[in-house]
Amino acid sequence: MTIISTADEDWDIVDDRVDVHAGIEDAELLAAVRAICTTKEWLYVEQRLQGKKVAEIAAQIGVHPNAIYRRKARLRKKVESFLKKINFEGGKNRGSIR
Known part of the structure; x- marks a missing residue:
């Protein structure tokens, strides 16, 4: 574990297992996806990121799950299409939408 001090009385603890750069890349990729989404598509993404299933999302907004x-x-x-355009070479499942 690495400890980083910003002041004598103020300590931040950063676990070595956390890849800060990967988090930044994920945030940038998510922002890029947000830019190409419609409002309804983004609602889907937000709900899925919260762990909700399709049936739950549909019930919440009052539409059929097929929608x-x-x-x-x-x-x-x-x-x-976006990932092909930027020649995304991330991990096997990094670009998949569940």
């Missing part, structure tokens, strides 16, 4: 699946399919195509 959510269609949004997911449109978003997947957009993200895949």
